[in-house]
Amino acid sequence: MELSYIPSPSRGVLYLGPIPLRGYAFCIIIGVFVAVWLGNKRWIARGGRAGTVADIAVWAVPFGLVGGRLYHVITDYELYFSDGRDWVDAFKVWEGGLGIWGAIALGALGAWIGARRRGVPMPAYADAVAPGIAFAQAIGRWGNWFNQELYGHETHLPWALHITSSEGGRVPGYYHPTFLYESLWCVGVALLVIWADRRFTLGHGRAFALYVAAYCAGRSWIEYMRVDDAHHILGVRLNVWTALIVFVLAVTYFVVSAKKRPGREAVVEPEAVSEAAGDEPDAAAEAGDKTEGATEDKTEDATEASDAEAKDEAESATKKS
16 A cells, blocks of 8 residues: 555546536646746847737647647557547547647747747747746646546656556556656756856757757656557657657757857847837927927027117116216
């Protein structure tokens, strides 16, 4: 009998009247809000305008959800298209199954579209939202806890995860909480990116590259611990290969970018330039009004001074005569 363990929720959905509140979806939504909130603060600190991150996220988030689901369905197609399976289940995102690789890839495409529409540099936007994405992943992993999925090998450690469900081939018992390991790792990645960004003034997409490389480093060893079914290449899980390849690409980009474009780019949004240009005529007109008024005042003062001088001369001449 385990004296200490992490309990699993008895169910992953609560009902508010007829409305189902699913823990998995709830975690994803909270993660998105955190990512947008932090990204907005970082974007403003870089010289951007409030609201830009949210506007671009309107494109990035749906693309990311579709990309994450596509990656999962393609790499685990037998769960939906093999004998005895219902292909309609491929659309049930709330039951779990979002591949981070597809989410980042298609999410980046959506962000690129949104950035072009706003006229802002995509690398600068990616740097601003990078730690927020890591925090969102940390929160989103708790959705796996609600669904009692993606755990590791059996263990008797004090922080073992107690799986109680027997659905989908699960065997009730005590397992490594890999969802928790990855959640904590993502928090560490977010803090690393924030620190490195402040310490070294990262720019031109390097903060985002650091996030990708650091996440992949952790995902590799966490993936080895998982016991869920997965495709293997040369005896290694597919996601491990993906993490290794993406890690190399991220590090390569970081190094090359640091040599070619050191420092951080300035963020100046077209709307801000337009507004500044539009304010100039008004400012000039206001300055002109002030100048004109000052000239009139001086003219009036000069006239009054001349009149006073003429009056004094007249009085002086009268006294002499």
